[in-house]
Amino acid sequence: MFDKKKSETATAQEEEVAALGVAADLSETAAAVTAAAGGEVGGPMLSDRAREIAGYVAWAIAAAILLIMVLAFFGVEMGWTTELGNSMLDQALDPQTAAVAVAVIGLNIHFGYTGLLNMGQAGFMLLGAYGFAISIVEGVPLVFAILIGLAASGLFAVVLGVPTLKLRGDYLAIVTISAAEIVRYVGRATAFNEHTGGPQGIEGQDFRGPVTDLSFFGSGNLDVGSLDYILTGANSWWMRAVAWSVVALCVVVVWLLVRSPWGRLLRGVREDEDAIRSLGKNVFAVKMQALVLGGLFGAIAGMLYVLPSSVVPDSIGRTLTFYCWTALLLGGAATVFGPVLGSILFFVVRILVTGIADNTVPDSYLNTQQAGQFGWIVIGVALMLLVIFRPQGVLGDKRELRFNV
């Protein structure tokens, strides 16, 4: 899904660059890595001076991203940079980026606050999406379809939690990743073609109706700055409004929950289950609540994810789970806004890296397709650097990860 911008960046005008330019680009990519690593790179491996410089570079990159996006928005002509800015802006506002943000918010409840290793967030998303889409296709009213999607995911969480939450954390990781795969395989099995549509899935237009019918935006186009979408429909302003409103709502819910004594209890369980048990708290119940709650956020994310496109089981698989994890670590686990910022940064920075690589390196070294792959390599390296040098992510509390005994 997220590769749709590749062709756009490909059409950007090519620039002839000398060997010197290539070198310059490489250093720029390194800086992008630093930015992806959350700016202020720290840790015992770097001197204070290097850390300071890395911090400035990261801020500069962040400012550059914003500037490019703003200039592109106002239609300032800057050659391929404008195209790049438009791509980034479009991606940042994409309803699917919002969907991933909600999934990451759920994952943050699991991992950031409770310390549960859920490696199958995509499974929760897929169940939510199936529950919702199949219900609508069968003629269930919208509200009940949403509830069915939530129930499917919640039940999944309970089924996974009962046998594993009394065991050590790694077991949950193994069970969730395999259970998510089972969900995907059942979804693409031809045996249930009648309902799930098999590997082709369910067409968006079959279940999108009730949501677009709610739109009070009217029909036609609206262009704001460089952004030009239809008002109501699949890739529309209405979808963006719905998706980002849901994100805002989820952020508020999480904020209300984690500032409460219940949120404190979650963090206590993350730190030491036995200590919490010795204080008379029911640790199993708390972990189960967290697992179900995060799973419900996953279900909502799944519904948002398929609304602008379609339910294709293979597009909601392991890869998506790992995108969620990267976004979570990038933004900062155990923070309220970290998941949202992380999700946006994750997709925007990838487009930035791909776009720069594609437009500055001559095709004989790196063609458009290779630039796309190069973007993923940079994301992978960035994730490693992030975990090593800034484990708390962009927004995380440094102290919260320093004493990780």
Next chain:
Amino acid sequence: MSESVVGSTDLSDKSARVALMSGVDEVPGAAKPDPILTVDKVVRQFGGITAVDVGHLEVQRGIITALIGPNGAGKTTFFNLITGFDKPSSGAAWTFNGQAINRTSASRVARAGMVRTFQLTKALNRMTVLDNMMLGAPGQSGERILTSWLQPIWSRQEREIREKALGLLDRFKLLEKKDDFAGSLSGGQRKLLEMARSLMTDPTMIMLDEPMAGVNPALTQSLLGHIEALRDDGMTVLFVEHDMHVVRHISDWVVVMAEGKIVAEGTASSVMAQDAVIDAYLGAHHDTDLGDDSLLEDDQFAAIEAEAESEGKS
């Protein structure tokens, strides 16, 4: 020093405690005047090894009882069993405060009023000292997920808990650390924090697993003072300890374990003189100086060998 600390019960007076325990037989499993904890037939096996095999034990209410024994005697396992952190291998029965607590979970045991600390301190490292403390409070309605998002429901209770936590932190001299992460505290401060946190649950009995391990002598003094203050407040204390000076100094009653069994009970001074205890702790040759060269002379060596042989036969 303890006598000056808070306390109104008669058991804060040392002579009262001595008088209370003087009537108790100094034999393993002796009956106590007013037992708060009664343990029967607790057996825990790890494969072929029997780690704990306690027939009967009563712990007197309102005093400090020390549980001592050499390494591997099963003290910590015994602690884990009675606090619900481990399950006995076969049917066992124990009651706390008149309430059966065998076959219940660790959290239920804690809610019943028996709270424990750990040999390896379990501070919640990536949370502040104050958060650590406030987690100990029982019955906070904001800890239920359904009401947690409604601040008005729990904010008043939260303020009371906060006051209580600050009071306890002050008493344990951790007040200025309240906003620091627990992971940044020293080992001794973590011990203090853990003890203070366990007091947040308003326990009737507190079980301390090696409270003095790895603590410097100055802090040991203050920890001792705190433990005695707990007793003077009317709490029952059961603690595991290796340091004999500590045991002698503060315990009113001593239970000795060896190889999973309780081998002796009594007051500190008498129990340390019992042969079973000395043998369990130090082996039969505890009073021979291994640094004494004369031991290495042939005739001495032959005498020891002969003694060892005669022991082997008997």
